[in-house]
Amino acid sequence: MNERVLDTYDARPRATIRQLILIAVLIGLMAWSCSAMNATGAGENGGKIALNILTGLLHPDTGLLFTLTKEGVPYLLLETVCISFLGTVVGAVIAIPLAFFSASNLMPRPVAFVSRVIIMAVRTVPAFVYGLMFIRVTGPGPFAGLLTMSLCSVGMVSKMYIEAIEDLDSGVLESLSAAGCGRLAQIRYGVLPQLMPNFASTAIYRFDVNLRDATVLGLVGAGGIGAPLIFAMSAYRWNDAGAILWGLIILVLVVEWISTRIRIKLTRGE
Known part of the structure; x- marks a missing residue:
């Protein structure tokens, strides 16, 4: 043996x-990838700038950090949160019918294929490009950021919604069909009660992503705190940049803690 x-x-x-x-x-x-890296810009000036950024974080401008004017950090953070939240809500609502039309277990294959192609096309374009496009259409400001966040949310949220729909227990749908329920009634009474926790959890996760993307979109003038941050760094106002960065750090930590607790409550019931 x-x-x-x-x-x-x-x-x-x-x-x-x-x-x-x-x-x-x-x-x-x-090795080939590393050969394309160019560090010629790093030198004495780079080290000094890094030291200045660290100094700004250690000595932020408290007047900018706690003022309640439109130029203050609290107002800018509130604007960023509003852009992210409304963009998430609009995108999540638009994603629901797209996801149902794209689910192969609920819709005919041609309809599902066309809907998936639309979602794929939306997801192809980066958020930065959408921001530049909407700024040309609506002008700079929070509304351009809202439209950008909404369209970017549709792509990712729809994809995750589709996966949740296709993982449904088909026995519930078969029972409703045997009882004489139509397709809309099956979705209303057999699908939505199973999907709502997953849908809500996905939307909360996308809100976390949008909160970070909204900061970047501010760099191109789409509202939020990104533009004041880049202006402060370009003008070498490191204390102002430190105050803005501290506000972002605190905001992200608070939102992350709240969203994690909500997702745990939705998925585990704790």
């Missing part, structure tokens, strides 16, 4: 050569 085990072990497929080749290819790709 032991001899048979040893013979089987000796006859095992040996992948050592393939593993070595794969490792060599990966190392070669990493």
